[in-house]
Amino acid sequence: MRHGKKDNHLGRTHSHREAMLQNLASSLILHKRIETTVAKAKELRKFVEPILTRAKDDTYQNRRMVFQTLTNKETVKELFGTVADKIASRPGGYTRIIKLGSRLGDNAETCLIELVDFNEVLIAAAAEKASAATKTRRSRRGASRQAAETEPAATVEAAEVIEETAAPATEASGDDLTKIEGVGPKIAELLNNAGITTFAQLADAQDEAVQQILVEAGPRFNVHDATTWNEQAALARDGKWDELKELQDRLKGGKEE
Structure with a gap:
């Protein structure tokens, strides 16, 4: 029986689960941010945070033990170099999970997991x-x-x-960016994380820059069209709510400006 055992096996054997967590941890250390499912991210956090704590003390024994866990020389080099310098003053909580919603296909709940000090x-x-x-x-x-x-x-x-x-x-x-047609709560959170928190900032942002934010967030957000967001944000910034309502009605009706 599994009394008191709260680890999620993720539907895998022990060896498969350990190999997967090793790969996820290496990717997180090398790239500082990865997209995965919420279940895997929670297990990865429990797996990688003790490794990050050990890396703050750069000794021969710690390097041996970390290499035994990750089995990747480039990852160990990055961990004891750049990453260890950044997290040296942090007592714990090195990672952050940002939920993105359910993905198409299997409806799995996805998220971004990142190293806090690198955002x-x-x-x-x-x-x-x-x-x-x-x-x-x-x-x-x-x-x-x-x-x-x-x-x-x-x-x-x-x-x-x-x-x-x-x-x-x-x-x-900040402003409620969800008042812009096409911007939902998840996209508003991505824009806020990128430093766009007000209607004025969104109105001044280039379409290419906003689209790049959606591309980096993953394929489920890349399908959104941001070409009218700055025009809508400019109307919201100036308090022209009636004109904004008329524009959004035209967009919902399929008419182009």
Whole structure:
């Protein structure tokens, strides 16, 4: 009986399962992000994270044990070089799973699994948000000190603080990109991960850049046509909701602009 045994065998024998996890772990370490099913990703996380923890201590014994598990010289070299330097200060949780929905054919639930420290878009967004929050707090303290000296100066300083903090707050919250015809929750999540979080950013984005994001996300997203998204986003950015509704009705009716 399997009492207390929570590992998913994935419908494979022990040797087949171990070989598959070795290959998935090598691909994740070399490419930093792979697309697979959610079940495999969860088992891969349990398999690869202890290996990543061991790689932070570069010793001969650790290299031997990691090579015994992965059996790939290039993977071990990348792991103890580039990857170990990036994750050196992280105490755990080296991977992130982003669900993509069910794929055509077998309806299996798919996802992206990536190394957290190698997603430059999210790291840059978090750093920008932290710097904006720090800048806002300093501006308010400066306004309080000047208020004790002269009231008109305090009024001017307060107005400057409002102007500085208004834009980052809007940027951080983002817009609901699903209001654009053809953009669903999963595509909106992909656009947000790529740094496109507002109608203004989507309106300014090139069609080729948006299409490239869909291509990199996998074949199930590559079928979407993004040629009208920037036009719709421009109308949403300007608050022209009636015109946006008319355009979307024409698109749904099969009429071209």
